[in-house]
Amino acid sequence: MILGELVEKYDIPGAQVAVLDNGDIHDDAAGVLSTRTRVETTTDSVFKVGSITKLWTATLVQQLVLEGALDLDRPVRSYLPDFRLKDREAADTITARHLLTHTSGIAPNHFTDTGGNIDAIEKFVATLADEEHLLPPGTLHSYSNTGFTVLGRLVEVLRDRHFHDVLRERLITPLGLKAIATDTYEAILHRTAIGHVKTTPTTKWAVSYKTTPSGSHLAMSAHELLTFVHHHLTDPTLAPLRDHQLDVPDFGGGVVAWGLGWMRYPGGIVGHTGVSKGQKAFLRVDPSANRAVAVLTNSTNGDPLAHDVFTAAGLDPTPIPLPPTNPEPVDDRMCGTYRNPLHDITLTRTSLTYQPRNELAASFRGTTPVEVVKLKDDAIITTGTHEVMSLIGSDEHGRAKYLHNGAAAYRIA
Structure with a gap:
């Protein structure tokens, strides 16, 4: 066709x-x-x-590694002394490798508007000092747009150029x-x-x-x-x-690793x-x-x-996830309430409900319960939009510790 x-x-x-x-x-x-x-x-x-841009940012980072200007396993603060997070220990230990693999624990998105000028990335990273930190670095894969913006700032500082200029000078122009x-x-x-x-x-x-x-x-x-x-x-x-x-946990996109x-x-x-x-x-x-x-x-x-x-084209396509023909209710060990910076997410045996934690979150999702069924032993799927989420880890009571849909939410109840 x-x-x-x-x-x-x-x-x-x-x-x-x-x-x-x-x-x-x-x-x-x-x-x-x-x-x-x-x-x-x-x-x-x-x-x-969209996020395919992250491959371009990663390439700019690798160029710095090859030149000896950056060590992926040294703390980011070695290069960005002003890098701050609400969790000071996390800020001291996060590396570029954590950021590239989405294991830094930094929340997926930080919504402070820092304007449209060329210094917006610098200003944005400075606002992270008040951002709630999701997980200790290295704990778990949790997709973070914010983490890649920090990488962009790292590129700016080590090149002493604005990010757009580095993109053009190091990739766009050389590749014609x-x-x-x-x-x-x-x-x-x-x-x-x-x-x-x-x-x-x-x-x-x-x-x-x-x-x-x-x-x-x-x-x-x-x-x-x-x-x-x-x-x-x-x-x-x-x-x-x-x-x-x-x-990485299954979140419905066919991705198995990073x-x-x-x-x-x-x-x-x-x-x-x-x-x-x-x-x-x-x-x-x-x-x-x-x-x-x-x-x-x-x-x-x-x-x-x-x-x-x-x-x-002969490439194995990512299978489109669908609910089972004979669906089962969600396991009890999966049920509970999980928290991310925007929502408290309550999972029962049959439904998923998002409770916004602030006004911004309220504009993203409704609070009407969404029907879910068990997809496999460690994952659920919504019956309407076919959104896949994994339930991973185990606490002292044998319950799942995290709900994961690309980004992680941690159990609070």
Whole structure:
């Protein structure tokens, strides 16, 4: 099935696909950049790649390691003396490796707005001194956008340049990339995709400048993304970033382990996904075959299209999780209340309820209980949206210690 047919089948405004095969990149585009303007999607249009940006940030970090300017296992405070967290011991021990593998214990998101100026990342990291710390460093994988923003600040300090400038000087210009934008000011110079909630255009293109290193602004074509991937596959000094660092709990995306920035899938496949303001991006790479596929969509509905493309390209797709045919109630050991910085999450044998801990959290989720069933011995799945969560660890009473959906929440009752 050609891309245009897939866009129509899944009611997605627009998409790009690129395939890297032994150094050659083949790309295609279909649909429109916005359902409002109806501008045609072309192969040189730019789509937001969301958290795939983290691979670019990890690459900038690895360059510093190779130059001897950074040791991944030295505390971040060795390089950022002003780095502060509410948990002083954590601030003293967190390393760049913790940040790259999402094991720092820093909360997933920190919502203080530090403006749109070039110093927003510096100001943002300074606000973390009052942020509740989730877990002791090294305890558990817990996805953290904030942690990657700290890495971005580390890059700024060690390069004595702003993050956007380092991106362009160290990666974009040397790789000869053209269809790429590092911020909204550059995006307007391109044929730029607008995000959609299903088929309704979003009202904002990007979130705060402060989170650029974790995925708020970077946009590019699928072809340029695979040019970056080809650089990784042909430069042996970047291969260690793909090496296994730790296994991770099942949170429904098919990810089984983590490298230094890279997600690891079964069969030696690596990659990442990205979500940003109504756009979804998907990347899968088979290093052993020198093959990669990138799928960029401007809709929250992008997952099934990406699944079909990965299947057609010969890469094992991530299975879409579904509730069991004969579901069972949640085990008693899983039930209880778990806390993260935004919510207290109560799990019963049949439902999951989010209780917001502040006004900001109240704007993200409702408090209506969501039906859940047991997926397997250590995981549950919501029956409506098919969101997977793992229940891991064991306390002195034999109960699960953490609820994990990519980020962790710890048991309080």
